[in-house]
Amino acid sequence: MYFSKIWLFLVTLAGAVALTIALVMPRPAQRARQQSEQQRLVLACSVVDILLRDNAVQRVDNVAAPFARDLELVNALAQASDAPTIDEPRARSVGQLAASVRDKISAVGDADKNEAKPFVIVLDRSGRVVARVGGDRDGAFGDSMAGRAIIDDALAGYLRDDVWAGKNALYLVSAAPVVKRDPPVAYEGAIVLGHAVSQPLAARLVKSLDVDIGFYVRDQKSAVLVTKTGDANLPEDKLTAAIPTSPTIAGDCDAKAIIDVSSGDKDYSALLARLPGEARHQDAFYTVYTAKPAAVGFAGTLGAVKNNDLGFGNFPWLFVGALFVIALGIGFFLHIWETDRPLARLTADAVKLAKGDNPRLAEEEHHGKFGSIARSVNTQIDKLQRDAKSARKDLDQLLGPAPEGSLGAMDLVAATALPAARPGLPLGAPAPAAPPPPSEFRFGDGGTPPPRTGPAPSLDLGPPPRPATPIGAPPARPTPPPRSMAAPPPVKPPIPSMAGAAPGKRAMEDDILGAIEDPLEPTSNAGGVDPNTPQEEAYFHTVYDSFVDMKKKCGESIAGLTFAKFSEKLRKNRDELMSKTVCRSVKFTVYVKDGKAALKATPVKD
Amino acid sequence: MPRFRAAVSTSAACAVLVAAAAAHAGNVTGKVDLPASGPPPLRDQGFLDRTENPHMPIRAVDATPLLVVVLVPQGTPPAAPAKTTTATMQFLGGSFDKPLVAVAPGTEVTIKSCAACPDANLAVEGKPDLIESSVLAANGSKVFKAAQAGAFVIEDKVSTGLRGYVAVFDTPYFVQPDATGHFEIKDVAPGTYTLRIWYADHFVQRGDENVTVEGKRSPPDLPHVAIPTGFPRAGK
Numbered sequence: 001m002y003f004s005k006i007w008l009f010l011v012t013l014a015g016a017v018a019l020t021i022a023l024v025m026p027r028p029a030q031r032a033r034q035q036s037e038q039q040r041l042v043l044a045c046s047v048v049d050i051l052l053r054d055n056a057v058q059r060v061d062n063v064a065a066p067f068a069r070d071l072e073l074v075n076a077l078a079q080a081s082d083a084p085t086i087d088e089p090r091a092r093s094v095g096q097l098a099a100s101v102r103d104k105i106s107a108v109g110d111a112d113k114n115e116a117k118p119f120v121i122v123l124d125r126s127g128r129v130v131a132r133v134g135g136d137r138d139g140a141f142g143d144s145m146a147g148r149a150i151i152d153d154a155l156a157g158y159l160r161d162d163v164w165a166g167k168n169a170l171y172l173v174s175a176a177p178v179v180k181r182d183p184p185v186a187y188e189g190a191i192v193l194g195h196a197v198s199q200p201l202a203a204r205l206v207k208s209l210d211v212d213i214g215f216y217v218r219d220q221k222s223a224v225l226v227t228k229t230g231d232a233n234l235p236e237d238k239l240t241a242a243i244p245t246s247p248t249i250a251g252d253c254d255a256k257a258i259i260d261v262s263s264g265d266k267d268y269s270a271l272l273a274r275l276p277g278e279a280r281h282q283d284a285f286y287t288v289y290t291a292k293p294a295a296v297g298f299a300g301t302l303g304a305v306k307n308n309d310l311g312f313g314n315f316p317w318l319f320v321g322a323l324f325v326i327a328l329g330i331g332f333f334l335h336i337w338e339t340d341r342p343l344a345r346l347t348a349d350a351v352k353l354a355k356g357d358n359p360r361l362a363e364e365e366h367h368g369k370f371g372s373i374a375r376s377v378n379t380q381i382d383k384l385q386r387d388a389k390s391a392r393k394d395l396d397q398l399l400g401p402a403p404e405g406s407l408g409a410m411d412l413v414a415a416t417a418l419p420a421a422r423p424g425l426p427l428g429a430p431a432p433a434a435p436p437p438p439s440e441f442r443f444g445d446g447g448t449p450p451p452r453t454g455p456a457p458s459l460d461l462g463p464p465p466r467p468a469t470p471i472g473a474p475p476a477r478p479t480p481p482p483r484s485m486a487a488p489p490p491v492k493p494p495i496p497s498m499a500g501a502a503p504g505k506r507a508m509e510d511d512i513l514g515a516i517e518d519p520l521e522p523t524s525n526a527g528g529v530d531p532n533t534p535q536e537e538a539y540f541h542t543v544y545d546s547f548v549d550m551k552k553k554c555g556e557s558i559a560g561l562t563f564a565k566f567s568e569k570l571r572k573n574r575d576e577l578m579s580k581t582v583c584r585s586v587k588f589t590v591y592v593k594d595g596k597a598a599l600k601a602t603p604v605k606d
Numbered sequence: 607m608p609r610f611r612a613a614v615s616t617s618a619a620c621a622v623l624v625a626a627a628a629a630h631a632g633n634v635t636g637k638v639d640l641p642a643s644g645p646p647p648l649r650d651q652g653f654l655d656r657t658e659n660p661h662m663p664i665r666a667v668d669a670t671p672l673l674v675v676v677l678v679p680q681g682t683p684p685a686a687p688a689k690t691t692t693a694t695m696q697f698l699g700g701s702f703d704k705p706l707v708a709v710a711p712g713t714e715v716t717i718k719s720c721a722a723c724p725d726a727n728l729a730v731e732g733k734p735d736l737i738e739s740s741v742l743a744a745n746g747s748k749v750f751k752a753a754q755a756g757a758f759v760i761e762d763k764v765s766t767g768l769r770g771y772v773a774v775f776d777t778p779y780f781v782q783p784d785a786t787g788h789f790e791i792k793d794v795a796p797g798t799y800t801l802r803i804w805y806a807d808h809f810v811q812r813g814d815e816n817v818t819v820e821g822k823r824s825p826p827d828l829p830h831v832a833i834p835t836g837f838p839r840a841g842k
Contacts, residue, residue: 018619036641049653052653053653053654055653056652056654057651057654060654060657064659127700127701129699129722129809137724140691140722140724141722142720142722143699143700143720143722143724144698144699144700144720145698145699145700145701146698146700146701146704146769147651147698147700147701147702147768147769148700148701148703148766148768149649150650150652151700152646152649152667153648153656156645156646156664156665156666156667157658157659157662157663157664157665158654158656158657158658158659158664159651159657159658159659160643160651160652160654160655160656161654162650162652163653164651172654177659177662179659179661179662181661185662186662187662187665270723276650276651276652276653277650277652277653278650280650281650281761296839424814431718460657486613601705
C-alpha cells in the first residue's frame with residue numbers, strides 16, 4: 001500500500017502540474033501576443049511618422065520647384081508687391097497661374113485621385129495674399145498672412161512645412177519663397193501649398209500597416225475627430241487625456257504610451273503622437289490603433305488547435321502513449337502487489353476459518369493492514385472463547401458438576417449461551433463435539449451421546465408447535481396432562497408456587513419459552529414452587545416425566561436416570577439459582593436442543 | 607472776496623509747480639543694438655527642418671516691431687503725464703498690422719478686421735473672457751481693456767498661428783524703437799530708472815542700464831542698448 005500511495009501521489013502531482021501548465025501557458029502566450037501587438041502599434045506609429053515626413057518632403061519639393069521657379073508667377077508677384085492694393089483682375093490672373101501649376105503637380109503626383117486638390121496661396125513680399133486657389137477661402141485675396149511662422153520663414157527665404165489646424169480640419173502645408181533669379185536677384189513673395197488631411201490620405205498612410213489611424217484636433221477642451229480609417233469611434237475625451245506632454249514630440253511613438261480604449265463592444269490599443277507645427281498649439285495629434293487580441297485562455301488555446309497540430313509529425317504521440325502505458329502498468333502492478341494478492345490471501349484464510357479448517361487466522365502470513373485485520377479477528381475469537389469458558393464455569397458453579405452418566409443437556413441459561421454462529425463456524429452448523437459450550441450443562445461427564453437415529457425429537461406441546469414448553473405452563477385443556485410424551489407436554493398441572501414467571505419477568509428465558517403462555521401458571525401466584533413441599537415433589541415429578549419422555553423421544557438412553565437423582569439435582573440447582581438470583585422460585589422447562597433433551601431453569605422473582 | 611483771492615493764489619501756485627515740473631522733465635534717447643541680423647526665430651517647426659533656398663541668402667527678420675524700451679523707476683514712482691488710453695490693432699487675416707502694441711494700464715484696445723479678412727474668433731491667451739466671445743467678421747471690431755500690467759497675447763481660436771501682443775506697463779515711460787532701433791522717451795520726470803527691453807511677451811534678460819534724469823537736463827544718449835541673441839526671457 002505504501003508504494004501504491006506514493007505512486008498515486010506522483011501521478012496526481014503530475015496531473016496537477018500538467019493541468020497547471022495547461023491553464024498557465026496561455027497567459028504568457030497572451031502577454032507575448034499583446035506585446036507583439038503593441039510593438040506593431042509602435043512600429044506603425046513610427047512608420048506613419050516617416051510617411052508624413054516623406055510626404056512633407058514631397059510637398060516642399062512640389063512647392064519649391066514648380067511654383068517658385070515659374071517665371072510668369074515670379075513676374076506677377078513682383079508686380080503685385082509693388083502695387084499698393086490687390087485688385088480683382090490681378091488676383092484672378094495670378095490665381096489662374098497658380099491653378100495651372102497646381103494641376104500640373106496633381107497630374108504627376110502620387111496622390112490618390114480621390115483626394116481633394118491642394119489649395120494654393122500666393123503671397124507678395126509683405127505677406128499680402130495675392131490669390132487663393134482652392135481650400136475654404138478659394139478666391140479670397142488682400143489680407144495679410146505675415147506673422148504666421150511658415151509665412152515669415154518663406155518670406156525670409158526658407159523652404160519648410162507646417163501643419164495647420166482649422167475648425168475640424170487639418171492641413172499639411174508647405175511653403176517656399178518666390179525668388180526672382182534674373183539679376184537683380186530678389187525675393188518677390190512666397191507660395192503656400194496645403195493638403196487637407198483626408199480619409200484617402202489617412203488610408204494611404206496605414207495601407208500596409210494593418211492598423212487604423214485617426215487625426216484629431218482640439219476644439220475647446222476635447223479632441224475632435226478630423227478623419228479616420230476603420231469603423232471604431234474612439235472616445236475623444238479619453239484620447240484627449242492621453243495626449244503626450246513631453247517637451248519634444250519626436251519621441252511620442254517611441255514612448256510606447258499605449259492606452260486601452262473601447263468603442264462599442266470592442267477594445268482597442270491606441271498610441272498617440274502629436275502633430276508638429278502650428279497645429280501643435282491646438283493639441284493636434286494622430287492615433288494609430290488596433291483591436292486588442294481576444295483573451296486566449298485555456299479554452300481559446302484549445303479552440304485554436306488545428307488538426308495538423310495533433311498529427312504524428314507535430315505531436316509526440318508515441319512518447320505520450322508510452323508514458324501513459326508505463327504509468328498505468330506501474331499502477332496496476334502496485335495495486336496487485338500490495339492490495340489484490342494480500343486480500344486474496346486473507347480471503348482464503350478467512351474461508352478456512354469459516355470452514356473450520358483453521359481455528360484462527362494465520363496472522364504471520366498477512367502483512368500491513370491485512371495483518372491487522374487478522375489480528376483483530378483472532379483477538380475477537382480469543383475473546384469469545386474466553387467468554388464461553390467463563391460462561392461454562394459459571395454454569396458449573398451454578399448447577400454443580402454433572403452427575404455420573406449422561407443424563408443429557410440441561411441448558412439453564414439459554415439466554416446467555418454462545419451465539420448460534422460462532423467465529424469460524426457457518427451459521428447453523430453444529431457445534432464442535434468438544435468442548436461443549438459453557439451454556440450447556442450435562443448430567444454426567446459428557447460421555448459420548450448415543451448416536452442419533454433420526455431427526456432430533458422435540459417436545460411437542462401441541463399445536464402450534466413450540467420448541468419448548470415451560471413446565472409450569474397450563475395445559476390446553478383443564479384436565480391434568482397425560483404423562484404420555486406422545487402428546488404435547490402439558491407438563492404438570494398448575495402448581496401455583498411453581499408457575500413460571502409472568503411475561504416480561506422472564507429475564508432468563510429463551511425466546512421459545514418467552515413466546516409461550518404458561519397455562520399452568522396461576523395468575524394469583526406468579527412464583528415458582530415452594531421448596532420442600534408436596535407440591536414441589538409433584539412438580540419435580542412432572543419435570544422428571546417430561547424430561548424422560550423427551551429423552552425417549554430424542555432416542556436418548558435413560559439408563560441411570562432416577563427421579564431421586566433428578567429431583568436432588570433440581571433441588572440443588574434451584575437452591576443455588578435462588579440464592580444467586582434472589583428469586584422466589586425456579587421454573588424448569590424441558591426442551592430439545594441439538595437433538596437432545598435439555599432442561600432449562602428460569603428464576604421467578606415475583 | 608479774500609477767500610476768492612486765496613483760491614486764485616492756490617491755483618496759480620499749482621500751475622507754476624506743474625509748469626516747473628514739466629520744465630524739469632528730460633528726454634531719454636538711444637539706439638537699440640539688435641542682435642546680429644539673423645534668420646527669423648524658428649517657430650512651430652513642421653515635420654522637417656526648414657531649409658534655405660539656394661538662390662538668395664536668408665533675409666534678416668526685423669525684430670523691432672516686437673521691442674519696447676521701458677524705463678522702470680527705482681524707488682517711489684514720480685508723477686507722470688497721462689498716457690494714451692486707447693489703442694488700435696488692425697487684424698489683417700493672419701497677423702496684425704502691428705504685431706505688438708504697448709499701452710498703459712486701463713487702455714482700451716480696439717481690434718479692427720480688414721475687409722478681406724476671414725472670420726476670426728479672437729481671444730486673449732489664458733484669459734478667454736477678456737474679449738467678447740463672438741466671431742470677428744470682416745470690417746468688424748472687438749474691444750478689450752488691458753487693466754493690469756503684463757502681456758496679453760491675442761490669438762485666434764479657429765485659425766492657429768495668429769499672435770498679436772499687447773504689452774501693458776505700469777510706468778508711463780516706454781516706447782517702441784523705429785526700424786533703425788532709435789528710440790526717444792520724452793518728458794521723463796527727474797529720478798533714477800532702470801532701462802529694460804521688452805520683447806513680444808517678456809522682458810529680455812540682459813544687463814539693464816541705470817538712467818538718471820536730473821532737472822530739465824536730459825541724460826546722455828544711450829547709443830548702444832545691446833540685446834542678446836534669442837531675446838532670452840528675464841525673471842520678474
